[in-house]
Amino acid sequence: MNLINEKVTHNRFGTGSIVKHNDSIIEIHFASENxxxxxxxxxxxxxxxxxxxxADSMEKIIxxxxxxxxxxxxxxxEEKKRQHKIQQLRSEHEKLMKNHKLHPQSQMAFWCxxxxxxxxxxxxxxxxGVIKSGNNKGKPNKPIRLHQNSACLLTAIDSGKPEKDRRILGVYMVNENFIGKLCEDGYIPAHSEYRIQLTEQESDQMLFWKYYTNxxxxxxxxxxxxxxxxxxxxxxxxILLDIVSLKSDPKDRELAQEFFEYFCKMNQICDQEIPKPDGGLMSI
Incomplete structure (x- = not known):
């Protein structure tokens, strides 16, 4: 919009004409000065x-x-509100992290x-998964026991096989900042390092019911x-100790050993005092 030479009236300096303007500054010549x-x-x-x-065009611009x-x-x-909410969540997260007490059953096995x-x-x-009944029906389950010390065990049973043949597919520690109580979408992400997926041959040797007891x-x-x-x-x-023994590749074995040591540290478990597996399969 070209406003050069257009006449204007200023409520303090009176009548003048526009001599220069750009996107941020306008210069006007009045009777005594610019x-x-x-x-x-x-x-x-x-x-x-x-x-x-x-004037009509300027009104639209204004x-x-x-x-x-x-x-x-x-x-x-909105950004201020968002930052305030983030700060509240961070404070709540830090409080939960600081006050967390280990639960003796804070690991989770999944049916894949x-x-x-x-x-x-x-x-x-x-x-x-989702809640099946009640007021919260359809909403994601909150994995409230999961914390920094928790691991997720992935299991599956082949079609036509009995439940006793359920295999372990893999395992991962939860993300280092994950807190189940604050999980709204039901998704449980893995730790950036501690995650192991077994080969089919390894999985066949890792039966879930060797360890688990109803x-x-x-x-x-x-x-x-x-x-x-x-x-x-x-x-x-x-389970982790047996995975270490199962791994033949030096790098895989080293990762499994580091995983095992990290898990024991996070759960205050002495690796020298771990008993032998005594799950349902062991009583057959």
Missing amino acids: KKFVFPDVFEKHLKLHNQSA HKVVMGRKEEEWRKE DPEEQDISCSGWKVFS EKSPHKMTWNSGKYRYFDNVWMAQ
């Missing part, structure tokens, strides 16, 4: 164009500027459907419903 103003802000309250057509400012103020306010069995291809995370029916190997179940921290240590 004055510079912020463009287009000066037209909001202090300056008026004599040319009605130019309206656009005003709306832009309001939108920017709204964005800043066929499409979930290649955990590395699904981004190293599992979904805890509390109410120790001699029954049944998993009737549900995507997951919590289980004993020591049982997970047994």
Whole structure:
């Protein structure tokens, strides 16, 4: 919009004509001197164009500027709210991390459907499923026991096989900042380092029921419903120790050993005091 030589009236300096302007500054020649103003802000309250057509165009520009400012103020306010919420969550997270007490059964075993069995291809995370009944029906389950010390065990049973042949597919520590109580979407992400996926041959040697025992029916190997179940921290240590022994490749074995040591440290388990596995399979 070219405003050079357009006549204007300023509510303090009187009548003048525009001699220069750009996207941010406008210069006006008045009777005694030239004055510079912020463009287009000066037209909001202090300056008026004599040319009605130019004045109408300027009104549209001012309206656009005003709306832009309001939108920017709204964005800043929303960002302020967002940062406040983040700070609240961070404070709550830090409090939970600081006050966390180890639960003796803070590990989780998952029943993986066929499409979930290649955990590395699904981004190293599992979904805890949804609530089946009650007021929260349809909402994701909150894995409330999971914390920094928790590991997720991936299991599956081949079609046509009995439950006692359930295999372990892999295992991972939860993400180092994960807190189950704060999990809203039901997804449990893996730690950046401690994650192991077994080969098919290795998986065949790692049977879930060698370690796991049904509390109410120790001699029954049944998993009737549900995507997951919590289980004993020591049982997970047994599993990890056997995975270390199972690995033949030096690098894989080293990773498994580091995983095992990290897990024991996080769960305050002495690796010299881990008992032999005594799951349902061991009583057959």
